[in-house]
Amino acid sequence: MTSPLQGIKVLDLTRFIAGPHCGMILGDMGADVVKVEKKGSGDDSRHFPPFQGGESLYGMALNRNKRSMTLNFRDPRAQELLRDMVRQADILLENFRPGTMEQMGCGWKELSAINPRLIMTRLSGFGQDGPYAQRPGFDGIAQAMSGLMGLTGSPDGPPYLAGTFYIDYMTAMYGVTATLGALNARHLTGKGQMIDVSLLDSAVSLLTTAIPTQLNKGETLTRTGNRDRYSSPANVFKTASGDFVLLLSGTNPLFRRLADAMGQPELVVDPRFATVDARLRNAAAIESIVQAWMSTRDTDAVLALIGNAGVPCTKVATIDEVVENAQLRHRNQIVEIDHPVAGKVSTAGVTMKLSDTPLEIRRPPPTLGQHTVDVLSDWLSLSSSRIRDLMDDAVV
Amino acid sequence: MTSPLQGIKVLDLTRFIAGPHCGMILGDMGADVVKVEKKGSGDDSRHFPPFQGGESLYGMALNRNKRSMTLNFRDPRAQELLRDMVRQADILLENFRPGTMEQMGCGWKELSAINPRLIMTRLSGFGQDGPYAQRPGFDGIAQAMSGLMGLTGSPDGPPYLAGTFYIDYMTAMYGVTATLGALNARHLTGKGQMIDVSLLDSAVSLLTTAIPTQLNKGETLTRTGNRDRYSSPANVFKTASGDFVLLLSGTNPLFRRLADAMGQPELVVDPRFATVDARLRNAAAIESIVQAWMSTRDTDAVLALIGNAGVPCTKVATIDEVVENAQLRHRNQIVEIDHPVAGKVSTAGVTMKLSDTPLEIRRPPPTLGQHTVDVLSDWLSLSSSRIRDLMDDAVV
Numbered sequence: 001m002t003s004p005l006q007g008i009k010v011l012d013l014t015r016f017i018a019g020p021h022c023g024m025i026l027g028d029m030g031a032d033v034v035k036v037e038k039k040g041s042g043d044d045s046r047h048f049p050p051f052q053g054g055e056s057l058y059g060m061a062l063n064r065n066k067r068s069m070t071l072n073f074r075d076p077r078a079q080e081l082l083r084d085m086v087r088q089a090d091i092l093l094e095n096f097r098p099g100t101m102e103q104m105g106c107g108w109k110e111l112s113a114i115n116p117r118l119i120m121t122r123l124s125g126f127g128q129d130g131p132y133a134q135r136p137g138f139d140g141i142a143q144a145m146s147g148l149m150g151l152t153g154s155p156d157g158p159p160y161l162a163g164t165f166y167i168d169y170m171t172a173m174y175g176v177t178a179t180l181g182a183l184n185a186r187h188l189t190g191k192g193q194m195i196d197v198s199l200l201d202s203a204v205s206l207l208t209t210a211i212p213t214q215l216n217k218g219e220t221l222t223r224t225g226n227r228d229r230y231s232s233p234a235n236v237f238k239t240a241s242g243d244f245v246l247l248l249s250g251t252n253p254l255f256r257r258l259a260d261a262m263g264q265p266e267l268v269v270d271p272r273f274a275t276v277d278a279r280l281r282n283a284a285a286i287e288s289i290v291q292a293w294m295s296t297r298d299t300d301a302v303l304a305l306i307g308n309a310g311v312p313c314t315k316v317a318t319i320d321e322v323v324e325n326a327q328l329r330h331r332n333q334i335v336e337i338d339h340p341v342a343g344k345v346s347t348a349g350v351t352m353k354l355s356d357t358p359l360e361i362r363r364p365p366p367t368l369g370q371h372t373v374d375v376l377s378d379w380l381s382l383s384s385s386r387i388r389d390l391m392d393d394a395v396v
Numbered sequence: 397m398t399s400p401l402q403g404i405k406v407l408d409l410t411r412f413i414a415g416p417h418c419g420m421i422l423g424d425m426g427a428d429v430v431k432v433e434k435k436g437s438g439d440d441s442r443h444f445p446p447f448q449g450g451e452s453l454y455g456m457a458l459n460r461n462k463r464s465m466t467l468n469f470r471d472p473r474a475q476e477l478l479r480d481m482v483r484q485a486d487i488l489l490e491n492f493r494p495g496t497m498e499q500m501g502c503g504w505k506e507l508s509a510i511n512p513r514l515i516m517t518r519l520s521g522f523g524q525d526g527p528y529a530q531r532p533g534f535d536g537i538a539q540a541m542s543g544l545m546g547l548t549g550s551p552d553g554p555p556y557l558a559g560t561f562y563i564d565y566m567t568a569m570y571g572v573t574a575t576l577g578a579l580n581a582r583h584l585t586g587k588g589q590m591i592d593v594s595l596l597d598s599a600v601s602l603l604t605t606a607i608p609t610q611l612n613k614g615e616t617l618t619r620t621g622n623r624d625r626y627s628s629p630a631n632v633f634k635t636a637s638g639d640f641v642l643l644l645s646g647t648n649p650l651f652r653r654l655a656d657a658m659g660q661p662e663l664v665v666d667p668r669f670a671t672v673d674a675r676l677r678n679a680a681a682i683e684s685i686v687q688a689w690m691s692t693r694d695t696d697a698v699l700a701l702i703g704n705a706g707v708p709c710t711k712v713a714t715i716d717e718v719v720e721n722a723q724l725r726h727r728n729q730i731v732e733i734d735h736p737v738a739g740k741v742s743t744a745g746v747t748m749k750l751s752d753t754p755l756e757i758r759r760p761p762p763t764l765g766q767h768t769v770d771v772l773s774d775w776l777s778l779s780s781s782r783i784r785d786l787m788d789d790a791v792v
Contacts, residue, residue, distance in 0.1 A: 003581075004581040029573075049626060147559075152558050178750055184401060194750075195750055248537065314540045327527055352570050354589055
């Protein structure tokens with residue numbers, strides 16, 4: 001056994017981010033993931049910039065460790081091929097609008113009838129049922145509708161989307177998790193099942209205290225900028241170099257270390273700042289003392305003094321700094337892959353480290369339909385002449 | 397089989413967010429999760445506000461579907477009990493600073509020797525090795541150091557942390573995923589393994605195109621406010637009611653629908669806006685046209701006109717609106733649990749829907765040490781007098 005999902009076959013029919021990341025993680029874990037794309041244009045993310053050698057770096061970021069084949073989904077012969085592949089599959093991933101798979105004769109009822117061991121994982125904006133099920137859903141819509149966006153930014157400014165599609169990624173991970181849970185159950189029952197995860201549900205799972213604060217306390221959480229809700233001082237400060245530094249020292253032991261490092265040990269006995277509660281009530285006062293101290297020191301001096309005292313702090317990094325980060329380099333998190341068309345492409349490494357079955361990038365992101373022939377031959381044992389016919393008829 | 401992880405035993409030694417959420421997801425999937433807490437004070441998150449009936453709503457948000465027992469980790473007899481429990485466990489979760497488990501005689505070498513089937517999942521700020529391994533790491537530090545924070549906010553304003561601890565939650569999900577991957581491998585090999593996931597590595601997995609844009613294109617991604625990087629118009633707009641509305645209509649079909657809904661169909665043939673590329677080059681111009689249209693209409697009218705046209709858009713919701721959201725209510729995502737001390741507490745529901753082995757909230761979040769006696773009797777078959785001795789000696 002060299003990888004945790006060795007021998008597991010996945011049909012990945014998904015587009016954009018949440019679905020493809022879900023498939024990619026299964027691929028990182030060693031599954032045989034076949035990305036089934038719309039003949040002609042493929043996954044929409046293939047058309048998002050930036051490009052290198054005509055290939056989308058955006059699409060590449062979500063599709064390593066997969067093979068690509070194309071299908072003309074509207075052709076009944078393609079739908080039949082898809083069902084034939086489902087007979088061989090352990091897992092099918094899809095993120096079409098609810099009802100689309102049913103229209104292709106590939107709903108859960110049909111697919112589980114032809115392969116009772118199949119796990120069908122459906123990712124969508126709002127879930128397979130309910131009043132919003134048919135609405136178009138994207139990451140930003142879920143950030144906004146879940147309240148998370150409204151909690152991001154300053155009280156006196158607009159709400160902000162986060163700097164990445166984090167709800168897409170979270171939904172991907174809930175999709176993977178549910179799929180692996182179903183795989184565990186299948187070891188014991190022999191039966192697959194259907195999974196339904198959505199962007200909106202996933203977003204709401206990240207609200208921490210917002211729901212009980214609203215419904216039990218009757219208080220509506222709002223934006224606090226970078227000021228932590230639960231402890232102080234914990235905020236972003238500007239140094240004399242003009243950089244932003246994030247500092248988290250709200251607990252009593254950390255606050256003591258900070259006060260010492262700043263050469264102001266008397267702060268810990270100041271009644272305004274002596275306890276967690278007191279500091280939270282006087283957050284503006286303690287933060288302005290920290291800001292005054294930072295304003296006269298450059299970033300390196302600040303990080304050395306505070307960081308060496310064991311207080312969590314870091315410069316708010318820019319991407320040119322991130323790619324040089326010594327820890328990330330040590331952990332092999334910034335790597336280069338060799339793409340058949342685009343050449344060398346830098347990307348994030350594999351995220352999860354498993355001691356006995358380590359993950360690796362076994363395949364670069366595929367070009368559109370790169371493996372159509374291989375997969376039809378591998379999975380379905382179709383002859384080359386049969387494959388040629390399907391291609392001539394634009395079925396695949 | 398009524399739940400996907402039925403019969404799986406988990407020792408959850410974690411504190412704060414990433415580790416506890418990892419354990420909670422395993423609990424949601426039906427594992428028997430025992431939260432092992434420091435005798436006296438317990439998980440640090442028990443002391444974060446807000447409180448209800450003296451119990452932290454913050455801690456509760458991360459610990460349902462677990463039982464709690466306490467251990468005096470510094471007592472060698474407690475460490476011995478822990479090793480005894482490890483003999484019975486399938487999974488151990490820990491997020492101490494790297495090296496702490498080793499100091500307790502509970503490193504991977506010791507634990508895998510006494511239980512070769514054990515999966516030991518270690519979550520940390522920076523990973524188990526590397527130059528930053530011993531630094532204190534929290535969600536915000538990872539958001540800042542990974543570059544994600546620097547990408548959040550306006551170009552002319554400060555960087556922002558997102559409105560939730562999303563790197564903690566992502567790391568939790570990588571931890572769950574790796575654990576379930578290892579569980580799948582164990583079905584075939586009979587052997588457990590050690591898993592190492594970190595906040596910083598997890599954060600970097602969300603950078604999408606930032607790494608290749610830096611290293612292949614030589615361009616450093618920066619904050620764009622709410623303006624989408626890949627298509628336009630896709631931004632936040634303000635309505636006549638004073639609300640923020642997020643609108644995503646960058647693709648050609650969506651832009652056509654938007655233009656029609658706005659009563660300005662001529663926009664789609666305007667050379668500035670006729671293609672995806674053209675609109676991206678003229679994002680400010682098309683967005684100011686959309687903003688002008690929104691400025692004269694109230695939120696309901698905007699959502700009706702644009703939403704009914706099938707264009708993704710939504711009000712940036714406040715939490716009082718989120719808890720009333722019809723889709724979330726339909727999907728059972730806002731639920732009430734009955735806590736033994738705090739009484740009725742509202743919280744997020746279970747996120748993943750599995751057709752055959754549905755998840756459920758079987759247990760409210762436990763009070764500190766609520767199940768010490770139960771667990772010592774269940775897992776280790778200790779007699780009541782032996783348990784009483786351990787309690788009298790403050791070992792548990």
